[in-house]
Structures are given as C-alpha cells and as structure tokens.
Amino acid sequence: YNTSEQKQACKKHELYVSFRDLGWQDWIIAPEGYAAFxxxxECSFPLNAHMNATNHAIVQTLVHLMFPDHVPKPCCAPTKLNAISVLYFDDSSNVILKKYRNMVVRSCGCH
Structure with a gap:
C-alpha cells in the first residue's frame, strides 16, 4: 500500500452503457447505448468547493474525523443528471418515443 496512490477525489468517470450488453436490444430500437457516466x-476533509458537498456532508465529514469508527465519510454521488430519449416497443408492439429522466450523470458531489 502506497500513500501516494490514495484514492482520487470524488469526480465523474466515463461509462458507456450498451443496451445489447443488458439484453435490451429486442425492445429498445434506438439508441444502441449511451454515455451514462x-x-x-473519496469525500475526504477538507471538502473543496468543486466537490459540490451538501452542508450535511460537510458536518458528517467533521464528525467522521472525530469518530471514524462510528460515522463514515460522505458518499460520492450524482448532483446533476440529464435525461435521454429512447425509442422502444411497448408490450403491444407499438413504437414509443419516451424521455427518461435522470439517466446521464452531469456532475458529482459529496452527500
């Protein structure tokens, strides 16, 4: 274990979701997949402004420093999400275009 290889700070990472990989290609017409991210x-002290920390996360971090065995660090999670539009077949084989909310991570923060 090398301390210089500490876990990176909370941030957004690349993730492409293929609907074929999920086995959904028979009912989803388009897109074939999308960049979900x-x-x-880590959400470690001090929580910088770019970590989009909630006030609760800041307080939890301070309590974690005092009682690390009892209170965990805040979690890295999406703070902003975007929708995607999906063309698919419904149960009656109708073609439907639907906007699915909260499918793409736009930004991350500590919660």
Missing part, C-alpha cells in the same frame, strides 16, 4: 472517489 458514474461518480466515484
């Missing part, structure tokens, strides 16, 4: 990384 995901959030990962």
């Amino acid at each position: 995901y959030c990962d990384g």
Whole structure:
C-alpha cells in the first residue's frame, strides 16, 4: 500500500452503457447505448468547493474525523443528471418515443 496512490477525489468517470450488453436490444430500437457516466472517489476533509458537498456532508465529514469508527465519510454521488430519449416497443408492439429522466450523470458531489 502506497500513500501516494490514495484514492482520487470524488469526480465523474466515463461509462458507456450498451443496451445489447443488458439484453435490451429486442425492445429498445434506438439508441444502441449511451454515455451514462458514474461518480466515484473519496469525500475526504477538507471538502473543496468543486466537490459540490451538501452542508450535511460537510458536518458528517467533521464528525467522521472525530469518530471514524462510528460515522463514515460522505458518499460520492450524482448532483446533476440529464435525461435521454429512447425509442422502444411497448408490450403491444407499438413504437414509443419516451424521455427518461435522470439517466446521464452531469456532475458529482459529496452527500
């Protein structure tokens, strides 16, 4: 274990979701997949402004410093999400265009 290889701070990472990989290609017409992204990384003290931390996360971080065995660090999670439009077949084989909210991570933060 090398301390210089500490986990990166909370941030957005690349993730492409293929509907074929999920086995959904028979009912989803388009798109074939999309850039979903995901959030990962440490929420360590001090929480910088770019970590989009909630007030609760800031307080939780301070309590974690005092009682690390009892209170975990805040979690890295999406703070902003975007929708995608999906063309698919419904149960009656009708073609439907639907906007699915909260499918793409735009930004991450500590919660």
